[in-house]
Amino acid sequence: MSLKIGVIKGDGIGPEIVTEAMKVLDKTGEVFGFSCDYEQLLLGGASIDVHGVPLTDETIEKAKQCEAVLMGSIGGDAKTSPWYQLEPSKRPEAGLLAIRKALNLFANLRPAVLYEELKGACPLKEEITEGGFDLMIMRELTGGLYFGQRKTVEVDGVVTAIDELTYNENEIRRIAKRGFDIARKRRKKVTSVDKANVLDSSRLWRKVVEEVARDYPDVTLEHMLVDNCAMQLVRDPKQFDVVLTENMFGDILSDEASMVTGSIGMLASASLNETKFGLYEPSGGSAPDIAGKNIANPIATILSAAMMLRFSFDRDAEADAIEQAVTQVLKDGYRTGDIMSEGKQQVSTSEMGDLICERI
Amino acid sequence: MSLKIGVIKGDGIGPEIVTEAMKVLDKTGEVFGFSCDYEQLLLGGASIDVHGVPLTDETIEKAKQCEAVLMGSIGGDAKTSPWYQLEPSKRPEAGLLAIRKALNLFANLRPAVLYEELKGACPLKEEITEGGFDLMIMRELTGGLYFGQRKTVEVDGVVTAIDELTYNENEIRRIAKRGFDIARKRRKKVTSVDKANVLDSSRLWRKVVEEVARDYPDVTLEHMLVDNCAMQLVRDPKQFDVVLTENMFGDILSDEASMVTGSIGMLASASLNETKFGLYEPSGGSAPDIAGKNIANPIATILSAAMMLRFSFDRDAEADAIEQAVTQVLKDGYRTGDIMSEGKQQVSTSEMGDLICERI
Ligand SMILES: CC(C)[C@H](C(=O)O)[C@@H](O)C(=O)O
Numbered sequence: 001m002s003l004k005i006g007v008i009k010g011d012g013i014g015p016e017i018v019t020e021a022m023k024v025l026d027k028t029g030e031v032f033g034f035s036c037d038y039e040q041l042l043l044g045g046a047s048i049d050v051h052g053v054p055l056t057d058e059t060i061e062k063a064k065q066c067e068a069v070l071m072g073s074i075g076g077d078a079k080t081s082p083w084y085q086l087e088p089s090k091r092p093e094a095g096l097l098a099i100r101k102a103l104n105l106f107a108n109l110r111p112a113v114l115y116e117e118l119k120g121a122c123p124l125k126e127e128i129t130e131g132g133f134d135l136m137i138m139r140e141l142t143g144g145l146y147f148g149q150r151k152t153v154e155v156d157g158v159v160t161a162i163d164e165l166t167y168n169e170n171e172i173r174r175i176a177k178r179g180f181d182i183a184r185k186r187r188k189k190v191t192s193v194d195k196a197n198v199l200d201s202s203r204l205w206r207k208v209v210e211e212v213a214r215d216y217p218d219v220t221l222e223h224m225l226v227d228n229c230a231m232q233l234v235r236d237p238k239q240f241d242v243v244l245t246e247n248m249f250g251d252i253l254s255d256e257a258s259m260v261t262g263s264i265g266m267l268a269s270a271s272l273n274e275t276k277f278g279l280y281e282p283s284g285g286s287a288p289d290i291a292g293k294n295i296a297n298p299i300a301t302i303l304s305a306a307m308m309l310r311f312s313f314d315r316d317a318e319a320d321a322i323e324q325a326v327t328q329v330l331k332d333g334y335r336t337g338d339i340m341s342e343g344k345q346q347v348s349t350s351e352m353g354d355l356i357c358e359r360i
Numbered sequence: 361m362s363l364k365i366g367v368i369k370g371d372g373i374g375p376e377i378v379t380e381a382m383k384v385l386d387k388t389g390e391v392f393g394f395s396c397d398y399e400q401l402l403l404g405g406a407s408i409d410v411h412g413v414p415l416t417d418e419t420i421e422k423a424k425q426c427e428a429v430l431m432g433s434i435g436g437d438a439k440t441s442p443w444y445q446l447e448p449s450k451r452p453e454a455g456l457l458a459i460r461k462a463l464n465l466f467a468n469l470r471p472a473v474l475y476e477e478l479k480g481a482c483p484l485k486e487e488i489t490e491g492g493f494d495l496m497i498m499r500e501l502t503g504g505l506y507f508g509q510r511k512t513v514e515v516d517g518v519v520t521a522i523d524e525l526t527y528n529e530n531e532i533r534r535i536a537k538r539g540f541d542i543a544r545k546r547r548k549k550v551t552s553v554d555k556a557n558v559l560d561s562s563r564l565w566r567k568v569v570e571e572v573a574r575d576y577p578d579v580t581l582e583h584m585l586v587d588n589c590a591m592q593l594v595r596d597p598k599q600f601d602v603v604l605t606e607n608m609f610g611d612i613l614s615d616e617a618s619m620v621t622g623s624i625g626m627l628a629s630a631s632l633n634e635t636k637f638g639l640y641e642p643s644g645g646s647a648p649d650i651a652g653k654n655i656a657n658p659i660a661t662i663l664s665a666a667m668m669l670r671f672s673f674d675r676d677a678e679a680d681a682i683e684q685a686v687t688q689v690l691k692d693g694y695r696t697g698d699i700m701s702e703g704k705q706q707v708s709t710s711e712m713g714d715l716i717c718e719r720i
Pocket residue numbers: 093096097251557558587
C-alpha cells in the first residue's frame with residue numbers, strides 16, 4: 001500500500017529537517033508494511049526563486065492530488081534576504097497564508113507538551129510544571145484578521161490603514177466542532193478564548209461555541225478572555241487541555257505556549273480541512289542562521305509526520321511507534337544543539353534522524 | 361498648594377485599595393507640603409448602580425476639571441453579577457473604554473518589574489531573571505480593534521460579525537513619540553511590536569515608527585512580530601526596555617508581562633493624553649471574590665499614585681519617596697496574602713497602607 005504525500009521542503013533549515021522526517025516515514029513503512037510516494041512541491045522562497053511568486057496554481061493542484069502534505073519551513077531572514085525586497089503580498093509567508101486558504105485548512109492543531117526529559121529547558125519553575133503538561137491549541141486558520149478585507153487609503157492627506165476581522169457562524173461552528181471532537185479523545189476540557197468584552201466577532205464566537213457545546217455534554221467548556229489566557233499559560237499551563245481560539249489570538253497564544261515548554265524544536269503541528277487531508281509542519285521557523293549546517297533539530301518535523309499518519313491516514317500504531325522512538329532517543333541521552341544539556345550526547349540533524357529510525 | 365485629583369473607587373476591591381493610595385498621598389503631602397483636593401467620580405458598576413449606565417457625561421466633565429484621576433478597578437464577576445445581564449455596551453467595562461476615548465487617553469504605560477524581594481513568586485526560573493528585569497509596555501489605547509466600526513449582520517441566513525482594526529498615521533505617530541520619549545529617560549531601546557507580515561495597519565505602524573525613530577538617533581529601535589514577542593517575554597524578559605504596540609496586542613502582551621513578574625498586585629499603570637493629564641490605575645482586576653475582606657494588595661494602586669505625581673504633577677521627589685517606602689516595606693518583611701511567602705509577616709490591606717505611610 002502506498003501513501004501519496006506532498007513534500008514542501010521549503011526554506012532555511014526546511015530541506016534538512018524534512019529529509020529526516022522522510023527517512024523516518026520510510027523506515028516506519030518498512031516495519032509496518034506501507035510505502036510513501038512523495039511529490040515535491042514548491043512554496044515560499046523556494047517557489048519565488050523558481051517561479052517569481054511564493055505559490056503557484058501548480059503547487060495547489062498537485063497538493064490536492066496528495067492525501068497529505070509534509071512541510072519544512074517557509075521564509076528567510078527579513079533583514080538580508082532579497083525575498084523581502086518584494087512587496088508583502090509576494091513574500092514567502094504570503095505563500096503560506098495563500099495555501100492555507102486554497103486548501104481550506106481551517107483547523108490548526110498545535111500541541112504544547114513538556115517532555116519529562118527536557119524539563120531543564122523549560123523556562124518555568126519546577127513547582128509549576130511538576131508532573132508535566134500537555135495542551136493543544138486549536139487555532140482557526142482561514143478567517144479573522146488574516147483573511148478579511150484590508151486597505152490603506154489617504155483621506156485629507158492622512159494615511160489610514162484598515163484590516164477587517166470577520167467571522168461568520170459557520171466558520172466558528174466547524175472549528176468548534178473539531179475542538180470538541182479532539183477534546184473528547186483527550187481530557188475532555190475546552191477553553192474557548194476570545195475578547196467578548198470588546199469584539200462583536202468574539203461575542204458571536206462565544207455564542208456559537210456554546211451552541212456546539214450542547215452536543216458534547218461529556219466535555220467541559222470554559223470561556224477565557226485572551227489577555228487572561230496569556231497570563232494563565234505562564235502561571236499554570238497544566239489547567240489547559242484544548243484551547244480553542246480564532247486565528248490571530250491562536251497565532252500569539254500558540255507561540256507563547258510553545259515557548260513555555262522550552263523546546264520548540266520538539267513541537268509538531270497539523271492544519272486540517274473538512275476531509276482527512278492535512279498539512280503538517282514543525283511549530284518553529286526556518287532558522288536561516290543555522291540552515292545547511294546539519295545542526296537543526298528534526299524532531300518537530302518527525303513528530304509532524306507522526307501526526308500525519310494519525311490524522312490523515314488513521315495509522316495510530318505507526319504514529320505511536322514514531323512518538324515512542326522519539327521518547328526513547330531522548331531517554332537514551334541524545335540531543336541536538338538546541339535541547340543540549342550537561343551529560344548528554346550532542347548529535348547532528350541527520351544523526352538524530354538515524355537514531356530515531358533505529359528505534360522504530 | 362493643592363492638587364485637584366479625581367477619584368474613581370470603582371468596583372470589587374477598588375474602594376479598599378484606593379483608600380490606601382489616598383492615605384499615602386495625604387501622608388506624602390504632609391511631608392512635602394501639598395494637599396490633595398479629591399473629587400469622587402462614578403464609573404463602571406458603581407455608576408450603573410446609581411445612574412443605570414457605566415459612564416455619565418457628568419463623570420467626564422468632572423474628570424476634565426481635575427489635573428489627574430486615580431482609579432481602583434472596574435467590573436464584577438461576569439457569572440454572578442447583575443451588571444452582566446445588560447447588553448455589552450452597558451456593562452462596567454464599556455464605561456472604562458468610553459472614558460479612555462472621551463479623555464483621549466491614548467498612551468497606556470504598563471511597567472512590568474521584577475522585585476528582588478518577590479523573586480520567589482516569579483514563575484520563571486532564576487537563571488532567566490537573575491539581576492531582575494524592568495520593562496515598560498507602551499500600549500496605544502484609543503484606536504485599533506477597540507474603537508473601530510463593528511457590526512453583526514445576517515446575510516442569506518448566516519450571521520456574520522465584523523470588527524475593524526483601524527489606525528491612521530497621526531495616531532501612530534503620537535504614541536510612537538511618547539514611546540521614544542520614555543525610552544530616552546530609560547535604557548534607550550524601543551521594541552516596536554506588530555504583525556507586519558499580515559496586517560496593513562501593522563505595515564503602516566512600522567513605517568511611521570521608523571519615521572519617528574529618525575528624530576531619536578540616541579534610541580535603538582527594533583521591530584518584533586507579536587507572536588515572537590509573546591515568546592520572548594517568557595524566554596528572556598531582560599532583553600526589553602520599552603515595548604511599543606497597538607491596542608489589542610498591548611492588552612495581551614502587558615498582561616503576559618505582568619504575570620511573568622509573578623506579582624501583578626505590585627504593578628501600576630498610567631493612561632495619558634497629549635497634556636499632563638492622566639488616569640492612573642493598578643494593572644490587576646477588581647477581584648470581586650476577595651472584595652470587602654481587607655486582604656487585597658493596595659501596592660499597585662499606591663504605585664499608580666506615585667506615577668501620577670511623576671507624570672501629571674512633575675513631582676519626582678515625591679514619587680521617589682513613595683516608591684522607596686514600598687521597597688522598604690518589602691525589605692522589612694511585610695506582605696499581603698497574594699505575595700506572602702514563608703518567614704514573612706502577613707498584613708491586611710489597611711495595615712499595608714499604614715506601613716507604607718510610616719516609611720515616607
Ligand atoms: C508566517 C506567519 C504568516 C504565520 C502566521 O502568522 O500564521 C506563522 O507565524 C504561523 O504561526 O504559522
